Amino acid sequence: MPDWSYHSIFKPLLFRLTSKIARDLTLHTMGGLSRMPGGTFVIKTMGHxxxxxxxxxxxxxxxxxxxxxxxxxxxxxxxxxxxxxxxxxxxxxxxxxxxxxxxxxxxxxxxxxxxxxxxxxxxxxxxxxxxxxxxxxxxxxxxxxxxxxxxxxxxxxxxxxxxxxxxxxxxxxxxxxxxxxxxxxxxxxxxxxxxxxxxxxxxxxxxxxxxxxxxxxxxxxxxxxxxxxxxxxxxxxxxxxxxxxxxxxxxxxxxxxxxxxxxxxxxxxxxxxxxxxxxxxxxxxxxxxxxxxxxxxxxxxxxxxxxxxxxxxxxxxxxxxxxRDTEEPEPPSFWANWGWMSLLGISMMIGGVLTWLIASTSVLLPYDETFLGVSRSVINRFNGHIIHFMSHDRITLAGTMISLGIFYYQLASHGLRFGSHWARTALLTSCTVGFSSFFLYLGYGYFDPLHAIAAAVLLPMLLLTLRGLKDYPSRKPPGLRNDAVWYRAQWGQCCFVVLGFGLAIGGLTISFVGITQVFVPTDLAYLGVTAELLADWNEHLIPLIAHDRAGFGGALFSLAVAIAASALWGVNQGESWLWWTFLWGGIPGFAAGLMVHFHIGYTDFIHLLPVYIAVLLYVVGLYLLYPFLVRRAGKKAEVTVTA
Missing domain, CATH: 3.20.20.70 (Aldolase class I)
Structure with a gap:
C-alpha cells in the first residue's frame, strides 16, 4: 500500500470505516501478505x-x-x-x-x-x-x-x-x-x-x-x-x-x-x-x-x-x-557503464524509426516474401486487408521501440549515471524482459534474421553496462511537506503506475495470443476471413503474423516494466527529467497505436478501448504530476540562483 495507492484508493475507503475496523483490516492485510511466500519481496518492491x-x-x-x-x-x-x-x-x-x-x-x-x-x-x-x-x-x-x-x-x-x-x-x-x-x-x-x-x-x-x-x-x-x-x-x-x-x-x-x-x-x-x-x-x-x-x-x-x-x-x-555537504563522488565516464545503456536506447530509437518506415511502405522485407513464397501483390489480390493488418502490427512495434529507447536513454543519463539504484533496477529488469522476449519470435517456427542481428548488436551494450555499477544516495533535495501539490502528485503517480501495470497485462496478453491462437475475434472481423482459410491459402502466413504479434507483445511488456518502475520509484519532488521522459516516451507509442488503426480503418471500439483508457491515464497523469516534478524544479533553481 504505497502512498500513491493509499491516498488515491485506500484512504478514502478506510476513512469511511470506524478507526478500529480500518486499522485491523489494514494490519491483517499487510501482515497476511508478509507471511505469504514472496510477500515481503512484493512489499519491498512496491516501496523500494x-x-x-x-x-x-x-x-x-x-x-x-x-x-x-x-x-x-x-x-x-x-x-x-x-x-x-x-x-x-x-x-x-x-x-x-x-x-x-x-x-x-x-x-x-x-x-x-x-x-x-x-x-x-x-x-x-x-x-x-x-x-x-x-x-x-x-x-x-x-x-x-x-x-x-x-x-x-x-x-x-x-x-x-x-x-x-x-x-x-x-x-x-x-x-x-x-x-x-x-x-x-x-x-x-x-x-x-x-x-x-x-x-x-x-x-x-x-x-x-x-x-x-x-x-x-x-x-x-x-x-x-x-x-x-x-x-x-x-x-x-x-x-x-x-x-x-x-x-x-x-x-x-x-x-x-x-x-x-x-x-x-x-x-x-x-x-x-x-x-x-x-x-x-x-x-x-x-x-x-x-x-x-x-x-x-x-x-x-x-x-x-x-x-x-x-x-x-x-x-x-x-x-x-x-x-549534502560531503564531497560528491566523481560520476563514471561515458564508456564506463551508463554510456553503453544510452547507446542502447539510441539504437532502439533508430531501429524503431527504420521499422516504422518499412512498415508504412513496403511492410514486407525480402526474406519475409521468401518465407511466404509469395509477393505482396499476390497477398493483396487474395485479401487487401492482410498487408494493412501486418502494417498495423509492425508500426505499433516501431512506436513501442522508440518509446522504449527514450526511456532507456533518459534512465541511463539521469539515473544510472549518478548511481540511482531504482533506475538501475528499472533498466536491468526491463532489458531482461526485452531480450528474453526474443524467443517469442520463434513461437511459430519463424526465425527473423533482422531481429536476431539487432539482438546480437544490442546485447553486448547491455553486458558492458553491467561493469562497475555502484549505488550512490541522491543529492537532490527531497520533498519535505504534505502540501496540496504533493497530494495531487499521488494521484498522478497512481495514473502512471496503473498505466504501467495495464500495459504489462496488455503485453503479456498479446504475446500469449501471438504464440497460441494468433488472432482475436475483432482481428478476424477486420480481415473478413477465418484463421483456417488463411492457413489453407498459405501455411506460412499465420506463423509470420504470429511472429510480429509475439514480438510486439514482448516489447510492450518491456516498456511497461520501465514505465511502472519509473512511476513506482522515481517520482520525487523536482525530478523534471522524469516528467519529460513520461511525456516524450509516451508519444511515439500512443501515436503509432492510434494513427495506424485509423489509417487502415481498423477502428473497432472494443479493440481500441484499452488504448483510449491508456491515453486518458497518460494525459491525466502528466497533468497531475507537472507541478510536483517540473514547477518544483523551477522553484529550486530560482532559490539556488538567488542564494
Missing amino acids: FEQSAVLQDEIAGVPIPCPVGLSGALDPEGIAHKALAQLGIGFIELGPVTVREVRCDAPIERVSEQEAIVYPDGYANAGADAIAERLRKGTGHRLPHFVRLRPMPGSTPREALLQQQELLEKLAPYAAGFYIDGLAEGWPPDEALAYLREVRQLAAAAGKPALLYIPPQLPEGMLRELQPASWSGGVVGEAQREEGSRRICVGGHALLSAQLSLVRRLRAAGAATIVAAGAVSQPQDALELLAAGANSVQLHSGFVYAGPGLPKRINEAILYERI
Missing part, C-alpha cells in the same frame, strides 16, 4: 526503500539501521510488524505493557482536521505474558524492540515497583531496551521520582538501557529533578492525556511545538539520547525535531494520515541532510 549505511545510528548503544521508529500503539499485537519493517523502519516500540491485560472495547476516534487519533484507554494492551510469548515465537524481522513499561492503572508506587520487576524479568530476554513510563500516573512528584530511580536501577541490573518516558505536558520545573543525564536517554512522549480520564490524544498539529520545546530542554539538561515520538506527519517535522536535538523519531498518527511511505520519505530527507 534501499537502506543506506549513512543512515545507521544507535539508541542508547543499541544499533539501529535508520533513525525512524514505529509506535507501539499503531500495531499493538504486532500483526504487521514484518511488513512494516520493509518500509524504512529502524526500530519498533512495544507497549505500553502492563503485567496483566488491560482490555478496552470503546471505539478509537480520528480527529482528521488535526491529524490526531484519540484512544479511549492509554493503558490498553495484551499483558506481559502474551507479549513475551509473541516475542518468543519470533517476529519475522530483525529490528530491535524497545518495550515501554507501565504500571497497572490505579497502582501505588510500591505496587508499581513490584510490577516493573516482574515485567523486566519476563521481557528482558527479548527487549533491546526499555522505555520507563511513570510520570503520568497522578502520583506526588517526590513519590514518582523515587519510583523512577528504583526502576532505573532494576533495568540496569537486567543489563538493558533504560530511557525515561516523558509526557509532553510535563511541568516546567520537574525536568531538572528527573536528572535526564542519569538515564540512558529520554523519550518525548506522544500522548496527551485528558484531565481526569484515561483517554489519550496522539498527534495533532499542536503536539509538534510542545515536543520541539521538550527536546531542546532535554538536550540542554544533558540527555544522552532523545527519541521524539508521535509528532511527525511529514519529513519537515522530523528534520525540525532532529535539528532541535533529537537522535531519532517515532511515527504514530503521521503513519495513518500521511501514508506508509512516510518512513521512506523521512529517511531520504535525513540522508540528504547528512551527505
